[in-house]
Amino acid sequence: MFKNERQLQIEWGDCDPADIVFYPRYFAFFDASTGALFEAMGYTLRHIRDELKDVGFPMVDTRSQFFKPSKFGDKVVIKSEITEVGRASFGIRHQLFNDGNLAVECTEKRVWACHNAEGVLKAKPIPDDIRAKMLSHG
Structure with missing residues (x-):
């Protein structure tokens, strides 16, 4: 299934007073990594x-496991991959590596969505061309 990798450096604003990444920031990293995967x-x-x-x-x-803290200035690699593709939903796994070691792993389930005629958010089948790309070995 499709994979992508990106690098980032931990910023001062990502960290708590203990100088480690404040855990909600990881979810922002992973959300951006999902966007990068689609790009x-x-x-x-x-x-x-x-x-x-x-x-x-x-x-x-979404679910995460934290194995090793990351700190201000650390350069990390996030590897993201599609893990499953359903009719309207799909799974993604993100693995954040710090100094070559797995520091955080996150799984996500997302749904393809649109607004129906009444303006209500609703799941919809993933478009065929996007589904094919998700299933490819990018």
């Missing part, structure tokens, strides 16, 4: 919203 597939959120007229892919479940 690597050739589908920006702007394209999804403007061209496809869909909302995007809201989160319906």
Whole structure:
């Protein structure tokens, strides 16, 4: 299934008074990594919203395990991959590595969404071309 990798450096504002990443910041890192994964597939959120007229892919479940803290100035690598593709939902795994060691692992379940005629957010089948790209070995 499709994979992507990105690097980032831990910023001062990512850290708590103990000089380690404040745990909610990891979820922001992983959300940005999901966006980067779709961009690597050739589908920006702007394209999804403007061209496809869909909302995007809201989160319906997320879980993380923390193995090693990261600190201000650390350079980390986040590896993201699609793990499952359903009719309207899909799974992603993010692994954050610090100095080559797995520091945090996160799984997400997201749903492809649009607004129905009444303006209510609703799941919708993942478009065929995007599904094919998700299932590819990018």
